[in-house]
Amino acid sequence: MKGTLAVLGEVDGVGAAAFLRDGQLDDLLIDAPDDRIRPGAxxxxxxxxxxxxxxxxxxxxxxxxxxxxxxxxxxxxxxxxxxxxxxxxxxxxxxxxDRIVFKSRFCLVTPGAPGLNISRDIKDEERRVELRTLCDAEMGDDGLGIVLRSVCAEADDDAVLDDLLEMLALARQVMSEPVDGDEELLLDGPDAQTLAWRDWPVADQADADDGAFERHGLHEAIAASRRANVPLGGSAHMYVEPTRAFVAVDVNTGGDTSPAAGLKANIAAIRALPRALRLRGLGGQIVVDAAPMPKKDRRQIEQVARLAFKADAIETSLVGWTPLGHLELQRKRERLPLSESLR
Missing domain, CATH: 2.40.50.140 (Nucleic acid-binding proteins)
Known part of the structure; x- marks a missing residue:
């Protein structure tokens, strides 16, 4: 199918959300086990x-x-x-x-950092004025700041305001708790389906009915994501394998022996890497063992990497090349590895 599809349901009895783009699994969120602390708690x-x-x-x-x-x-x-x-x-x-942030689809509320900020991605000055006017009346003197996210550019004003009021009320409730008291979980981190609503773009279609994952063949796609091998087109492929120290990525040209085979495989691997890491829930140190190529081509690989990870929602930094020719990246651990989510 063409377009985007959001699917909400369960995998092996665990809450999950999947995002498909043109029929291909593009993102996957799965609830963490009860014994793991979720980011945002x-x-x-x-x-x-x-x-x-x-x-x-x-x-x-x-x-x-x-x-x-x-x-x-x-x-x-x-x-x-x-x-x-x-x-x-x-x-x-x-x-x-200790820098607490309450994050929702349309806004962030920042205790201790007062003021109203609007995403720089909202370029329309008229819309920025409308949003500022919408929020000015809700700004109090209790030290809560507001950040409006880029999705507000096309959102309905009532939806933005309702979301903002709900997050302000939640922030005031949690931050009014006395510091001196018993150890306590004041607010749990979001589950998979809440994260999907909060962070994913609006899909062309959605399916939350019983059996949605089976209906769209997602169990097979998830099983493929649990394998290390990632096809890159032609005979090229890469292996994405987590170790205790870092995530190892091995790029291979396969049967292609042409002079440009290494560069082509490396470009394809870097473009495919954000999706491969998302689906597997991998973060931390990423070490890419690139296919053989001349040193002069490294700058092109760096440019491809910056563009590929700029479009990815999870913060990833390009560290550089090691003396052995490995490309190193550092990626925020926003997700639990798929192998731990589905045991």
Whole structure:
């Protein structure tokens, strides 16, 4: 089918959401197990012990240990309101921040950072004025800031205002909780279907009826995403394999022995890599073992990588090339690996 389709349902009894583009699975969100802390969860936590040599601090929470990197001036036993920033690596404490953000489809509410900001992607000055007028009346003196997301450019004013009022009420409720109190989960992180509503573009069609995943053949597509091999067209392919230290990406030309085979395979691999990482839920350090090519072609690969990851919603930084010719990237751990979501 042509166009986009959002599918909501379950995979092996776990809540999930899938986004198809022209019949191909383009994005996949699956609920994390109950024993994992979701990014966005807000806690009242207690400082326990410093991490000497790392400049960090371990905090305790009802759902397990938390790791706070910027921890100067915090005494043992002190209570803080903090938010889970990313998923934890296996066996480690969940990274957190004290810069709380309440995020929804149309807006972000930022306690402690007052003011109204409108996404730079909204270029229409008339629309910016309309949005500012819409929100001015809701700006209080309680230290809550508002950021309007780019989706507001084409959104209905009533939808934007309703969403804003709901998020302001939620932020006021959570931030009014006393800091001095028992350790507590104040707000859970969003599940897969909430994230889909919040972050995905509006699809041409949607299917949330029973059996939706089976109806659109998504179980087969998900099974393919659990395999390491990713076809790149022709005989070229790459393997995307997570290790404990990093995600290894091995690019191969296959049976193509032409002089430009390495460059063509590497370009195809970098263009396909954001989708491959999204579907597998992979982040952290990414190391790409590129197919053989001249050093002069590295700049072209870097340009392709910047464009490919700019269009991806998950923050990914291009680090550079190693002496062995590997391309390194750093990607935020916003998702749990598919292998951990579906055990």
């Amino acid at each position: 807000i806690f009242r936590a207690r400082a326990t012990r410093p991490m000497k040599g790392q400049g960090g601090l371990i905090l305790s929470s009802p759902q397990g240990p938390l790791f706070f990197r910027q921890a100067k001036g915090i005494a043992s036993g002190q209570r803080l309101i903090v938010q889970a920033a990313t998923y934890a690596e296996g066996g480690k404490a969940t990274p957190i921040t």
